[in-house]
Amino acid sequence: MNNSQRKDIHNSEVPVVCQACEVRHRGVCGALNGEQLMRLSKHTKRHAISHAAELTTGGRSAERYANIMSGVVKLSKLMADGRQQIVGLQFAPDFVGRPFANADGITVEAATDVRVCSFPRETLEGLMEEEPELEQRLHRQTLRELDEAREWMLTLGRKNAEEKVASFLYLIATHVDPEGQNGTTDITIDLPMKRGDIADFLGLTIETVSRNITKLRKRGVIDVVDRRTVFVADLHRLHSATSQDLSR
Amino acid sequence: MNNSQRKDIHNSEVPVVCQACEVRHRGVCGALNGEQLMRLSKHTKRHAISHAAELTTGGRSAERYANIMSGVVKLSKLMADGRQQIVGLQFAPDFVGRPFANADGITVEAATDVRVCSFPRETLEGLMEEEPELEQRLHRQTLRELDEAREWMLTLGRKNAEEKVASFLYLIATHVDPEGQNGTTDITIDLPMKRGDIADFLGLTIETVSRNITKLRKRGVIDVVDRRTVFVADLHRLHSATSQDLSR
DNA sequence: CGCCTTCTTGAGGGGCGTCAAGCCCAGTGG
């Protein structure tokens, strides 16, 4: 099962660093041919970013864009008095960074330890002009993020605390998906963030998150292996906990 | 001040219907040259859609895309038991419709009376391939919608009822903006939707919306002219009501 | 005028926030 070389007709043209890249075909790089990849890779850097570090500091702010190779990145907004709301989570192989300027007041942080492959803004924008499919891929990712944001607006505005927590667990379960999970209905979830982050994601407090994890456990929807790992015996059961019919 | 003809060097090439179009330069059409506009306009239709009608019915679902010429369009999500959340509002000259497939479970309705200029899906997608700037414009609008959705997530998750209502009024004030409002700090807002819609937008109930409009009136932040019109004497005052510092 | 829809206002209750105490566990140093 030599996954690393599938589909590369002219492997000689593909940069060595890219040949070994886990997300090479799925990320935005999938839109580029060997020659373009070669040019891009001349300017790329791999970074390991440890948990809780901001991605926007250290000169890498709007200067560099990046692909997530592993880990989870969180986007959040902060109010003057300290209230905080997480407005997006990104997983490999998502693209991080904002084409065409400003990301008004959004903080980008590593939720877990993260590995990224970054490159200068100008390099990507140069490639965008010559390769329309690149812009199309970015456009599609933006549309996907918009869908997720809207799904989350429904959760924030109209679900109660228990449904919110179940929704979060379901989201993580379906995203961190380590290639397996096909056909299986049970899954062990490694929570990528601590209770405080989950609270900021759900528009709740730490205590309410904790109480409702306990509630789901007592109802038998989940098993709490340890504070960072949850076992779900039946994903459908979890899914139905994300929106109980309250009208009866 | 002949606004209608500004900037058209070769007006002869521009379709007559487009020459009179109020949003011709600002919408996605701004990316097209005369010849392309001519081709597009062969397939466009103007529609007047009256208040509360769905835009996705009558064969105009994924078949046709549209530009909003006037009025307000609302996007909403509905849960099985009737709970509803409005996840987006669109104003002229926004583009309505989803490039590349499915708009998973989103209902598109006219919030007010609306006029649109619509065209078949294939026509637009054909033009997108030959004119990259068209895709770029759509991409930029998607990014703007994403920003707005995230701003709204902060409102839904972390603001109290009074701040939510103030945020809604401020949003409308800064969007419906009838060309004027430059330099002035007061504005009369014509609310584009009824209390129930506002509640669905804010994740509140009708009663709470009503109570907090009253509250803002009694605090002198707004004047309620009639149930559909609000006068704001000082926009800055309204803005500061959108996020009072609760930490002291 | 009567009817219907929309909006406002009040009274009461519940869900989630606030405050506080205690548990679990990893890290540190004696």
Add this chain to the structure above:
DNA sequence: CCACTGGGCTTGACGCCCCTCAAGAAGGCG
């Protein structure tokens, strides 16, 4: 090896904000 410490998490007690239920006011329209 164990006491100490500190961060993260859980659990309880209590209170407030917003929802629920209900009645009435204000328009709009035949």
